[in-house]
Each structure stands twice: as structure tokens, then as C-alpha cells.
Amino acid sequence: MHRNFYRILKKLLYFILAGVILSGSAAWAAEKYYYDWTAPPEIASMKNPYSGNPGVRKEGGAVYQKWCLRCHGRKGDGEGSSSLSLRIPPGDFTDKKRMNAQTDGTLFWKVRVGRGEMPPWQLILRKEEIWKAIGFIRKFSK
Numbered sequence: 001m002h003r004n005f006y007r008i009l010k011k012l013l014y015f016i017l018a019g020v021i022l023s024g025s026a027a028w029a030a031e032k033y034y035y036d037w038t039a040p041p042e043i044a045s046m047k048n049p050y051s052g053n054p055g056v057r058k059e060g061g062a063v064y065q066k067w068c069l070r071c072h073g074r075k076g077d078g079e080g081s082s083s084l085s086l087r088i089p090p091g092d093f094t095d096k097k098r099m100n101a102q103t104d105g106t107l108f109w110k111v112r113v114g115r116g117e118m119p120p121w122q123l124i125l126r127k128e129e130i131w132k133a134i135g136f137i138r139k140f141s142k
């Protein structure tokens with residue numbers, strides 16, 4: 001009876017230990033992506049389903065004007081009216097080198113999860129609105 005009890009207890013402890021290690025490493029991986037602000041590869045490689053459509057770009061412009069302009073500015077240079085109160089400057093969308101180094105999927109992910117003073121737009125905007133806004137943002141570095 002005793003021996004059985006200890007065997008079960010041991011199994012239970014292993015089980016708990018494995019659970020702690022597994023959930024800890026999953027949380028660590030998620031945090032790493034967040035702090036580096038590096039999109040997970042499967043999202044970074046996503047293509048913008050709305051790219052190359054002028055009508056859609058206009059819709060993206062409306063999203064931008066309503067939600068993004070106050071920080072990122074009319075010209076996309078990060079000089080929006082609210083930008084003075086930000087501790088970290090918003091990105092400069094006119095910077096070709098910076099923008100070309102990032103895939104549409106990467107920008108999409110950054111906008112969705114946000115970081116610091118950049119809001120996590122997934123709480124407010126639908127995916128297609130974000131994709132359209134990305135299409136619009138690209139125009140600043142063209």
C-alpha cells in the first residue's frame with residue numbers, strides 16, 4: 001500500500017514538473033517575441049491580401065486618419081500631434097531602408113500586438129482594417 005502511494009506521488013510530481021517546464025518555456029518564447037518585437041516567422045511571411053488595389057488603399061487611408069495619424073503624422077514621419085508626449089518616438093514610415101527591411105506580415109504583427117505606447121490594435125481593429133492600413137503606410141516610403 002505504502003509503496004504504491006509513493007509511486008503515484010512520484011508520478012504526480014514528475015507530471016507537475018513537466019507542466020511547469022513546458023508552460024514556462026511557452027511563456028518565455030511568447031515574451032521573447034514581444035520584447036524583441038520580432039514577428040513569429042509564420043506571420044512575418046504572410047502576404048498582404050489587399051496589396052496593389054488603389055480602392056483598398058483609400059480605405060486604408062481612412063483607417064490611418066482615424067486611428068494612427070495623431071502619432072504617426074500626416075506624412076508618416078512620426079511627427080503627429082500626439083507624438084510629443086510619447087517616450088519612444090513612433091517609427092518613421094518615410095524611411096525607405098527601415099520599411100523595406102520589414103515584410104508586410106511583420107508590420108501587420110507589430111500593429112496587432114503593439115508595444116509600449118503603440119496600442120495593440122487587435123483589440124480595436126479587424127484584421128482586414130490592419131492589412132489595409134499597412135497597404136496605405138507603404139505609400140509613405142514610395
Ligand code: HEC
Nearest residue numbers: 067068071088089090091107110111115116117118121133
Ligand atoms: C498613441 C500613439 C500611437 C498611435 C495612435 C499609433 N501608433 Fe504606431 N507606434 C507608436 C509608437 C510609440 C511606436 C514605436 C513603438 C516601439 O518601438 O516600441 C509605433 C510603431 C509602429 C509601427 C512599427 C514601425 C517600425 O518600423 O518598427 C507600425 C507599423 C505602426 N506603429 C503602425 C501604426 C498603425 C497602423 C496605427 C493605427 C492603426 C498606429 N501605429 C497608431 C505609437 C502609436
